[in-house]
Amino acid sequence: MTRNEEESQATILNLQKQLEEAQASAEKAEAKPNVPDYDTYQTSLTGRYCSPEISRLFSQRSRHSTWRRLWLYLAESQRELGIDSITLEALEQMRSHLVLSDADFEVAKAEEKIRRHDVMAHVHAFGMSAPAAAGIIHYGATSCYVTDNTELILMRDAMDLLLPKLAKVIFNLANFAVEWKGEPCLAYTHLQPAQLITVGKRAAQWAQDLMFDLENIADVRKGLKFRGAQGTTGTQASFLEIFNDAAKCDALNELLSKKAGFSECYDISTQTYSRKVDLIIANAIAGLGATSQKICGDIRHLAAWEEMDEPFESKQIGSSAMPYKRNPMRSERIYSLSRELMSKPASFASTLSDQWMERTLDDSAIRRMDIPEMFLLADAILLGLDNVTSGLVVYPKKVAARVQEKLPFMITESIMMRMVAKGANRQDAHEKIRLLSNEASSVVKIEAKPNDLVARIRATEFFSLIWDELDDMLRPALYIGRSVEIVERFCGEGGVLDEKIHPYRGSIERSTTAELNV
Numbered sequence: 001m002t003r004n005e006e007e008s009q010a011t012i013l014n015l016q017k018q019l020e021e022a023q024a025s026a027e028k029a030e031a032k033p034n035v036p037d038y039d040t041y042q043t044s045l046t047g048r049y050c051s052p053e054i055s056r057l058f059s060q061r062s063r064h065s066t067w068r069r070l071w072l073y074l075a076e077s078q079r080e081l082g083i084d085s086i087t088l089e090a091l092e093q094m095r096s097h098l099v100l101s102d103a104d105f106e107v108a109k110a111e112e113k114i115r116r117h118d119v120m121a122h123v124h125a126f127g128m129s130a131p132a133a134a135g136i137i138h139y140g141a142t143s144c145y146v147t148d149n150t151e152l153i154l155m156r157d158a159m160d161l162l163l164p165k166l167a168k169v170i171f172n173l174a175n176f177a178v179e180w181k182g183e184p185c186l187a188y189t190h191l192q193p194a195q196l197i198t199v200g201k202r203a204a205q206w207a208q209d210l211m212f213d214l215e216n217i218a219d220v221r222k223g224l225k226f227r228g229a230q231g232t233t234g235t236q237a238s239f240l241e242i243f244n245d246a247a248k249c250d251a252l253n254e255l256l257s258k259k260a261g262f263s264e265c266y267d268i269s270t271q272t273y274s275r276k277v278d279l280i281i282a283n284a285i286a287g288l289g290a291t292s293q294k295i296c297g298d299i300r301h302l303a304a305w306e307e308m309d310e311p312f313e314s315k316q317i318g319s320s321a322m323p324y325k326r327n328p329m330r331s332e333r334i335y336s337l338s339r340e341l342m343s344k345p346a347s348f349a350s351t352l353s354d355q356w357m358e359r360t361l362d363d364s365a366i367r368r369m370d371i372p373e374m375f376l377l378a379d380a381i382l383l384g385l386d387n388v389t390s391g392l393v394v395y396p397k398k399v400a401a402r403v404q405e406k407l408p409f410m411i412t413e414s415i416m417m418r419m420v421a422k423g424a425n426r427q428d429a430h431e432k433i434r435l436l437s438n439e440a441s442s443v444v445k446i447e448a449k450p451n452d453l454v455a456r457i458r459a460t461e462f463f464s465l466i467w468d469e470l471d472d473m474l475r476p477a478l479y480i481g482r483s484v485e486i487v488e489r490f491c492g493e494g495g496v497l498d499e500k501i502h503p504y505r506g507s508i509e510r511s512t513t514a515e516l517n518v
Contacts, residue, residue: 045373048518049337049380054161057154058372064108065099066153067119067146068126070260071137072098074229077255078139081248086136093130094137104129119143140238141229144272144359148227151371152273153260155281158375159221163214165382166288167504168511170210172389174491174498177203181487184476185307185399186406193406195413196476199308199394201483202298204491209291211500216284224281227273228253228265233358271359275352278367282348285378289341292381296331296338299388303328307399311391330516334384341377344370386514403476408453409437411473415457415466422465432462 046055056062072094079086097104104125111121119138127134138145181200186193229252231238236249243249253265266273302308303326310330347370351363403410412433419429440453454470457463490496501508 043376045376045380049333049383050376051161051379051383054158054376054379057157057161058375060105061100063150063154064105064122066150067122068094068098068100070146070149071123071126071141073256073259074139074141074145075133075136077252077259078136078242080255081243081251083139083242086139087132090130090133090136093132094126097126097129100125117143119146122146140231140242142232142238142271144227145229147364148272149256149260151367152224152226152262152277155371155375156221156224156261158379159217159224159281162285162375162378162382163217163221164504164507164511165379165386165514166210166214166217167501168508169382169385169389170207170214170497170501171508172386173203173207173210174495174501176200176389176392177207177487177491180394181484181491182477182480183394183396183399184403184480186402191301193409195481196403196410196479198480198483198487199399200487200491201480204487206291206295206298207491207497209294210288211497213284213288213291214500216287220281220284224262224277225264225266225273226253226257226260226262227269228256230265230269233271234269270355270357272355272363275348275355275363278371279345279348279352282345282370282374285374286342286345288378288381289338292385293335293338293342295385296328296335296388299331299392300328300335303331305398305402307395307402309393309395310388311393330384330388334381334388337377337381337384341374341381344374344377383514383516387516390513400476405451407474407476407479408440408451410479412437412453414473414478415463418466418469419463424462424465428462432460433457436460 072091075086075091075094079091100108107128108118108121108125111124112118115121115124123138126137130137177200179200180203181198183199184196185199185202187195187197187202229239230236239249239252240246243252257264266277268274299308299310303310309326310328312326347366351366351370354360355363415433416426416429420426436456437453440451440456443449444451454474458467458470488495492498
């Protein structure tokens with residue numbers, strides 16, 4: 001035996017030993033009871049906030065099993081296009097080992113430690129499970145064939161999980177809006193009391209913003225394409241070498257797209273699909289974060305004013321120090337998660353802008369975090385919103401009391417219009433009401449007495465033209481405009497929202513209110 005042969009034999013024996021150790025380690029791990037790990041950092045997203053299905057989707061087993069499916073699709077397609085060296089036995093062995101076992105992961109782990117390359121580690125691990133295919137796995141491909149195509153598949157499937165959950169939240173708010181469509185409440189501009197709306201009208205505003213998010217995410221989902229098999233720099237040179245036929249290169253991507261559930265591939269790729277795609281998706285998903293923060297900010301204010309509460313359980317504790325408190329912790333949590341989600345587009349934009357020429361690997365580590373976190377955050381936000389919007393509590397008497405406190409100010413515009421209709425000068429009426437309103441406001445703020453604006457108007461001769469109309473003008477329903485009609489048209493049966501969430505109606509009907517883990 002020559003020296004080179006001896007070295008090769010020694011290398012093989014060493015690898016076999018390492019793989020045996022890895023398999024033994026995997027068997028030992030499988031034998032351990034499935035208990036929580038309290039000694040290493042665990043992300044709060046999977047441990048506390050998001051759903052099991054989104055956690056499974058972005059798990060290592062899901063990701064790397066998708067790699068194996070992609071290698072199978074490639075081998076199947078190549079055989080279908082005439083590559084006879086890919087045997088039926090090889091394909092059958094690949095199909096039988098698409099889902100990685102714990103032992104497979106240990107093998108890949110040992111391989112990656114040697115090779116410092118995760119894709120090649122998994123190529124070798126798959127080859128050990130499917131030895132008849134070991135020589136043809138990854139034939140003509142580059143790493144991004146599995147990594148990029150997998151990310152597109154996972155993001156597509158994640159959007160398919162998010163969209164019905166978003167539709168359910170819209171459904172909840174539509175029902176709430178219709179229920180409270182005629183309940184007058186204070187509106188706020190500049191966070192100061194403004195012309196009245198209704199409790200339902202405000203909920204309809206929230207629902208419309210969520211509808212925009214639903215449309216944006218659905219459009220991005222519909223427009224998502226596949227990377228396919230493009231070679232190392234997007235020229236398909238390796239596949240042209242294999243087939244010596246450009247038509248078969250096109251046919252390969254058509255087959256791959258169909259097998260993976262996509263309509264087509266992106267027209268242009270480099271080594272990767274364009275990172276602009278990630279940014280487009282992130283902008284749509286992060287839009288949900290902005291909407292959710294706005295909604296929960298409103299709910300938190302309404303809770304502080306004691307007009308509305310999020311769900312609060314009988315044994316729930318609001319504060320460790322102040323037993324009386326009912327802190328809106330669910331809305332605060334959603335608000336916090338939304339803040340993080342809204343930061344994601346900046347990260348994806350930086351990754352896009354830093355891709356030199358046809359690709360640099362500094363997109364890898366950050367996207368391993370950013371892509372899953374973006375969808376886990378969105379999922380956690382939607383679970384929270386479903387829980388909150390399914391159980392909103394309104395306090396009508398408190399709402400009405402706050403309206404009555406400010407109503408004298410609310411009727412001033414109507415007073416001006418009625419005065420002008422009876423021949424008064426509009427500017428004179430405006431100035432006199434402004435002065436009287438400031439006086440009444442000082443009484444409320446400085447002396448803590450009730451609003452006496454109406455009494456001041458009754459005592460001012462200028463307004464004698466409408467004195468006999470003042471009592472009738474103090475009915476809140478006169479000042480909600482078309483709120484009821486607007487809500488019915490937008491949120492009611494057969495309305496705008498009904499049409500928008502119709503594709504998700506089956507999922508909504510099968511769903512239950514999301515339960516929070518903590």
